[in-house]
Amino acid sequence: xxxxxxxxxxxxxxxxxxxxxxxxxxxxxxxxxxxxxxxxxxxxxxxxxxxxxxxxxxxxxxxxxxxxxxxxxxxxxxxxxxxxxxxxxxxxxxxxxxxxxxxxxxxxxxxxxxxxxxxxxxxxxxxxxxxxxxxxxxxxxxxxxxxxxxxxxxxxxxxxxxxxxxxxxxxxxxxxxxxxxxxxxxxxxxxxxxxxxxxxxxxxxxxxxxxxxxxxxxxxxxxxxxxxxxxxxxxxxxxxxxxxxxxxxxxxxxxxxxxxxxxxxxxxxxxxxxxxxxxxxxxxxxxxxxxxxxxxxxxxxxxxxxxxxxxxxxxxxxxxxxxxxxxxxxxxxxxxxxxxxxxxxxxxxxxxxxxxxxxxxxxxxxxxxxxxxxxxxxxxxxxxxxxxxxxxxxxxxxxxxxxxxxxxxxxxxxxxxxxxxxxxxxxxxxxxxxxxxxxxxxxxxxxxxxxxxxxxxxxxxxxxxxxxxxxxxxxxxxxxxxxxxxxxx
Amino acid sequence: xxxxxxxxxxxxxxxxxxxxxxxxxxxxxxxxxxxxxxxxxxxxxxxxxxxxxxxxxxxxxxxxxxxxxxxxxxxxxxxxxxxxxxxxxxxxxxxxxxxxxxxxxxxxxxxxxxxxxxxxxxxxxxxxxxxxxxxxxxxxxxxxxxxxxxxxxxxxxxxxxxxxxxxxxxxxxxxxxxxxxxxxxxxxxxxxxxxxxxxxxxxxxxxxxxxxxxxxxxxxxxxxxxxxxxxxxxxxxxxxxxxxxxxxxxxxxxxxxxxxxxxxxxxxxxxxxxxxxxxxxxxxxxxxxxxxxxxxxxxxxxxxxxxxxxxxxxxxxxxxxxxxxxxxxxxxxxxxxxxxxxxxxxxxxxxxxxxxxxxxxxxxxxxxxxxxxxxxxxxxxxxxxxxxxxxxxxxxxxxxxxxxxxxxxxxxxxxxxxxxxxxxxxxxxxxxxxxxxxxxxxxxxxxxxxxxxxxxxxxxxxxxxxxxxxxxxxxxxxxxxxxxxxxxx
Numbered sequence: 001x002x003x004x005x006x007x008x009x010x011x012x013x014x015x016x017x018x019x020x021x022x023x024x025x026x027x028x029x030x031x032x033x034x035x036x037x038x039x040x041x042x043x044x045x046x047x048x049x050x051x052x053x054x055x056x057x058x059x060x061x062x063x064x065x066x067x068x069x070x071x072x073x074x075x076x077x078x079x080x081x082x083x084x085x086x087x088x089x090x091x092x093x094x095x096x097x098x099x100x101x102x103x104x105x106x107x108x109x110x111x112x113x114x115x116x117x118x119x120x121x122x123x124x125x126x127x128x129x130x131x132x133x134x135x136x137x138x139x140x141x142x143x144x145x146x147x148x149x150x151x152x153x154x155x156x157x158x159x160x161x162x163x164x165x166x167x168x169x170x171x172x173x174x175x176x177x178x179x180x181x182x183x184x185x186x187x188x189x190x191x192x193x194x195x196x197x198x199x200x201x202x203x204x205x206x207x208x209x210x211x212x213x214x215x216x217x218x219x220x221x222x223x224x225x226x227x228x229x230x231x232x233x234x235x236x237x238x239x240x241x242x243x244x245x246x247x248x249x250x251x252x253x254x255x256x257x258x259x260x261x262x263x264x265x266x267x268x269x270x271x272x273x274x275x276x277x278x279x280x281x282x283x284x285x286x287x288x289x290x291x292x293x294x295x296x297x298x299x300x301x302x303x304x305x306x307x308x309x310x311x312x313x314x315x316x317x318x319x320x321x322x323x324x325x326x327x328x329x330x331x332x333x334x335x336x337x338x339x340x341x342x343x344x345x346x347x348x349x350x351x352x353x354x355x356x357x358x359x360x361x362x363x364x365x366x367x368x369x370x371x372x373x374x375x376x377x378x379x380x381x382x383x384x385x386x387x388x389x390x391x392x393x394x395x396x397x398x399x400x401x402x403x404x405x406x407x408x409x410x411x412x413x414x415x416x417x418x419x420x421x422x423x424x425x426x427x428x429x430x431x432x433x434x435x436x437x438x439x440x441x442x443x444x445x446x447x448x449x450x451x452x453x454x455x456x457x458x459x460x461x462x463x464x465x466x467x468x469x470x471x472x473x474x475x476x477x478x479x480x481x482x483x484x485x486x487x488x489x
Numbered sequence: 490x491x492x493x494x495x496x497x498x499x500x501x502x503x504x505x506x507x508x509x510x511x512x513x514x515x516x517x518x519x520x521x522x523x524x525x526x527x528x529x530x531x532x533x534x535x536x537x538x539x540x541x542x543x544x545x546x547x548x549x550x551x552x553x554x555x556x557x558x559x560x561x562x563x564x565x566x567x568x569x570x571x572x573x574x575x576x577x578x579x580x581x582x583x584x585x586x587x588x589x590x591x592x593x594x595x596x597x598x599x600x601x602x603x604x605x606x607x608x609x610x611x612x613x614x615x616x617x618x619x620x621x622x623x624x625x626x627x628x629x630x631x632x633x634x635x636x637x638x639x640x641x642x643x644x645x646x647x648x649x650x651x652x653x654x655x656x657x658x659x660x661x662x663x664x665x666x667x668x669x670x671x672x673x674x675x676x677x678x679x680x681x682x683x684x685x686x687x688x689x690x691x692x693x694x695x696x697x698x699x700x701x702x703x704x705x706x707x708x709x710x711x712x713x714x715x716x717x718x719x720x721x722x723x724x725x726x727x728x729x730x731x732x733x734x735x736x737x738x739x740x741x742x743x744x745x746x747x748x749x750x751x752x753x754x755x756x757x758x759x760x761x762x763x764x765x766x767x768x769x770x771x772x773x774x775x776x777x778x779x780x781x782x783x784x785x786x787x788x789x790x791x792x793x794x795x796x797x798x799x800x801x802x803x804x805x806x807x808x809x810x811x812x813x814x815x816x817x818x819x820x821x822x823x824x825x826x827x828x829x830x831x832x833x834x835x836x837x838x839x840x841x842x843x844x845x846x847x848x849x850x851x852x853x854x855x856x857x858x859x860x861x862x863x864x865x866x867x868x869x870x871x872x873x874x875x876x877x878x879x880x881x882x883x884x885x886x887x888x889x890x891x892x893x894x895x896x897x898x899x900x901x902x903x904x905x906x907x908x909x910x911x912x913x914x915x916x917x918x919x920x921x922x923x924x925x926x927x928x929x930x931x932x933x934x935x936x937x938x939x940x941x942x943x944x945x946x947x948x949x950x951x952x953x954x955x956x957x958x959x960x961x962x963x964x965x966x967x968x969x970x971x972x973x974x975x976x977x978x
Binding site: 102104 | 547565571574632655
């Protein structure tokens with residue numbers, strides 16, 4: 001516990017210096033050195049290296065299961081969208097046109113109509129929905145797509161903001177507003193489940209203000225996480241689209257009374273940005289700290305030996321233990337590389353955030369024990385019996401998963417500040433990055449002015465509004481809700 | 490057995506008419522009506538609908554497992570490739586440049602250098618390999634990518650040839666020619682395993698002639714399948730690239746003797762074309778015939794009833810049986826739609842190729858039995874006990890999987906013809922589409938001339954060359970190998 005506390009203090013200290021450049025360097029160095037990703041020769045695009053992709057797969061797998069368990073089916077739509085399609089929903093085109101990559105030539109010829117590389121797929125998917133939906137019996141239509149998308153970004157950062165990224169995008173059509181609203185909320189709760197129970201990242205759930213709303217949506221809901229430096233990261237969004245796209249793309253169905261009606265819709269997505277959230281949400285000075293449930297390697301075994309004889313004995317036992325752990329469904333790696341010292345290996349796997357390390361030397365073999373080291377808090381336990389080790393480790397992984405979540409939650413709690421005036425607001429933000437909770441009754445213009453002056457935006461209007469009745473910190477007007485402000489990635 | 494034979498005869502008769510247009514219509518109708526895919530508003534691109542995507546996922550899953558089991562790791566590289574990269578391997582650019590989609594504008598501005606949407610990723614991946622590989626200790630580098638690619642096709646066909654398609658592409662680098670050659674062969678055998686043991690499609694394995702070689706490769710190996718109409722379909726390829734790309738992209742490593750050397754490489758891929766292969770390889774007049782191991786729905790339960798009372802009894806039992814089968818890991822669907830007749834449902838699920846149907850009426854409930862209907866041969870068995878049904882069905886699915894493979898193999902055997910002269914060759918091809926096996930010692934020019942005159946190409950020079958010593962059917966020269974000619978998709 002001592003180790004844990006001091007680390008938090010250290011991290012907080014770093015944050016309090018407010019050294020953005022330093023934090024940014026830490027993030028980039030960690031992503032590169034842990035081999036999650038690499039820069040590519042294409043501006044704004046990254047290469048997701050095997051370790052990063054395995055982490056992404058470990059996020060995809062549970063999410064894909066949850067998406068299917070809630071009745072959705074995967075499908076795949078063309079990544080090229082005719083330019084004219086984007087024009088059909090007025091607000092949508094305004095939002096996305098400036099970020100588009102445009103294909104003008106194909107097969108050696110200039111195209112009659114340029115094709116947009118999808119920045120999101122509402123337009124092309126809803127064009128198809130219009131073809132497939134005729135009757136209330138065709139609803140709800142619950143589709144998900146795993147795909148790459150492109151948004152031409154000026155300032156990029158590995159995983160957090162890249163020109164091309166990987167994501168899933170859900171698109172649904174319903175017979176009633178109520179059902180569509182429930183769907184948008186349900187999928188936000190799926191994202192919360194994923195973030196909290198798999199990524200160990202506590203998230204706030206709530207609604208975006210109009211300024212931060214998805215262009216084309218009626219309402220945008222979000223999950224918002226706090227990073228180790230106190231900044232906010234939007235980790236997932238779910239949109240209630242109303243009939244906006246249904247009107248634009250003519251998705252009509254005959255309802256049970258025989259009357260033609262436009263469908264009510266939702267869309268929702270999370271992306272490879274979640275990998276960045278895990279790095280920035282849990283990492284420390286030594287590198288990554290990965291939650292066991294998504295860690296590509298949950299346990300690494302490092303052999304410690306001097307002579308060839310010791311090596312033979314230790315390797316044999318390490319192999320046996322690795323086999324036992326693997327058999328129990330634990331993702332284990334026996335690091336049997338002979339060109340590296342144990343010290344090198346300790347650093348290597350700490351950098352990569354492997355939750356649990358087993359050190360095994362000749363004495364451990366003789367005593368039938370191992371030494372266990374936890375990555376999250378640095379705790380070491382000697383002389384843990386090899387009998388029932390798979391169970392010991394499985395239990396420990398559960399403990400570590402919870403500890404990482406608890407630490408992130410404590411960090412958020414410690415860095416969430418209530419303010420009652422704009423002066424207080426500015427003073428807090430000058431001191432440190434944090435979540436600022438405040439009564440809010442301002443306008444969109446007020447919000448933009450605050451952003452201009454402080455860089456902070458309303459990250460979310462939380463669903464959870466206990467006793468929400470007070471005075472707006474900015475306008476002084478009576479307010480019935482609190483907003484969470486922060487400086488965001 | 491009788492049903493099986495007559496179907497084969499029927500299919501063969503159809504083929505013998507050589508009605509390409511009819512076969513093509515059957516294919517397209519089947520893909521559309523079984524809801525595997527739909528046309529999209531983007532020329533040459535298709536929409537993979539949920540049923541088709543589920544089939545693709547059932548192909549992806551085992552293949553991804555085999556790729557990982559053979560030591561490869563997934564990663565992801567940008568889909569945009571700088572135009573200059575494509576130029577670096579001379580033959581490669583000649584092969585792919587005419588098929589490229591080109592992004593010329595991004596973020597509202599004209600790009601300094603146009604970006605190619607990847608037609609395949611050798612160039613960008615090998616650029617990264619050059620960065621990652623320094624020493625023999627970095628080898629072998631065994632990478633796989635699941636991705637979308639774009640090749641601007643003039644004549645497209647759902648799944649078989651589309652402008653955008655989904656695939657996996659393996660890219661590896663090795664320290665020796667021998668190891669790279671073994672890798673190329675090993676991955677071809679993985680593809681054969683997938684095709685035969687999952688897709689129930691017997692395939693020939695062998696080498697492509699120079700005319701059909703991947704541009705940039707030293708040698709291209711392939712798996713080649715026969716479709717129901719006797720045409721050939723290239724179902725997967727594995728390339729030994731030699732040092733071609735390593736030289737072009739400067740992938741050098743210090744070998745164990747301390748000398749710098751270019752790496753030896755492979756690449757290999759299969760695509761959503763495999764879904765088309767399953768349709769065209771097993772389908773019949775009623776629609777799809779899906780091998781159980783990849784069928785999205787393995788068993789459909791159709792309730793048969795008249796009165797509400799019967800309905801209640803039958804539905805209850807159907808639900809119970811569905812739960813039991815699901816519990817046993819069988820992908821089962823209880824079709825409880827009330828707006829459709831059993832006859833409609835029979836046709837619906839036959840069209841969709843569901844391997845096994847259970848019909849359950851009130852008398853079956855009373856007698857504790859079901860009626861089982863097989864999709865592959867139409868056989869029906871009454872009064873199958875509900876006791877131990879999960880086991881009965883699991884065994885039957887294994888039987889059906891084998892029967893579908895055996896039927897396809899028998900079809901290929903029956904439609905593989907040996908010829909000794911070009912006259913004979915032309916005569917055979919006029920009669921029907923088939924595989925023609927013949928001694929071959931011709932040149933690339935000879936091969937092109939045969940293609941011009943008959944549309945047939947050498948699909949593969951099989952690895953398996955028993956007693957291969959004879960006279961070339963075309964040139965009359967002594968030949969040491971047989972080639973397989975066919976008209977291909």
